[in-house]
Amino acid sequence: MSKTALLTGASGEIGGAIARTLSSAGYRLVLTGNRHMDRLRLLEDELRKSGADIRTVQADLADAASCRKLFDLCVSEFDVPDLVVNNAGISHVSLIQDSSEEDLQLLLQTNLASCIRICKEAARLMIPRHCGRIINISSVYGVSGASCEAEYAAAKGAVNAFTKSLAKELAPSGISCNALAPGAIDTRMNAHLTELDRRVLTEEIPAGRMGTPEEVAECVRLLAQAPLYLTGQIIAVDGGWY
Numbered sequence: 001m002s003k004t005a006l007l008t009g010a011s012g013e014i015g016g017a018i019a020r021t022l023s024s025a026g027y028r029l030v031l032t033g034n035r036h037m038d039r040l041r042l043l044e045d046e047l048r049k050s051g052a053d054i055r056t057v058q059a060d061l062a063d064a065a066s067c068r069k070l071f072d073l074c075v076s077e078f079d080v081p082d083l084v085v086n087n088a089g090i091s092h093v094s095l096i097q098d099s100s101e102e103d104l105q106l107l108l109q110t111n112l113a114s115c116i117r118i119c120k121e122a123a124r125l126m127i128p129r130h131c132g133r134i135i136n137i138s139s140v141y142g143v144s145g146a147s148c149e150a151e152y153a154a155a156k157g158a159v160n161a162f163t164k165s166l167a168k169e170l171a172p173s174g175i176s177c178n179a180l181a182p183g184a185i186d187t188r189m190n191a192h193l194t195e196l197d198r199r200v201l202t203e204e205i206p207a208g209r210m211g212t213p214e215e216v217a218e219c220v221r222l223l224a225q226a227p228l229y230l231t232g233q234i235i236a237v238d239g240g241w242y
Contacts, residue, residue, distance in 0.1 A: 004030070007019055030073065055077050084132070085136075092151060134176070178223055
């Protein structure tokens with residue numbers, strides 16, 4: 001019997017890679033995006049051509065009612081999701097004194113509050129079934145901190161703390177909750193880096209290179225199949241960087 005996965009932030013490169021990997025693993029997919037629906041539609045077309053059973057939804061995850069409707073749609077079209085992957089996120093590079101209140105609120109809503117709202121809806125449906133898996137996409141900066149990305153690191157650090165706390169709460173109901181913390185991944189989010197920046201960065205990474213979205217996606221697949229006793233963990237995907 002096919003399993004169902006709900007993935008937020010599917011229009012980005014990591015989200016797209018996760019969607020492709022889960023589809024190849026036989027999951028039915030509910031994918032969300034918001035600001036880049038053109039990319040999400042292209043991904044939908046690509047996956048449908050390869051035989052995927054997929055639904056795409058434009059969802060404002062800053063709105064609790066939209067999050068509830070997203071899960072209602074998933075149940076009506078497929079079933080209660082077996083796997084929920086919180087991948088929606090944005091970066092913000094700035095000296096702390098130059099960051100605006102609007103920047104801060106958008107970052108917290110996108111990277112932290114949306115994750116909490118989605119997990120709340122997932123728990124509501126998974127607990128009665130006594131099964132389910134939640135994977136939050138965090139960042140190594142949530143553990144190590146990052147100069148000029150203090151607010152981003154703070155939000156991801158909060159995601160890590162939330163993941164550990166939620167895992168304790170959901171484990172008695174047979175539900176695992178973990179976070180993947182990617183390091184330097186070669187995506188548009190890092191397009192602001194100069195060639196010198198990239199060279200200095202990769203020299204710091206023991207693996208000698210940036211990671212790929214596909215490597216993050218494969219870790220999602222592996223974690224989705226891990227024993228339920230593996231829960232409450234923040235797993236770095238960083239080439240040995242931190």
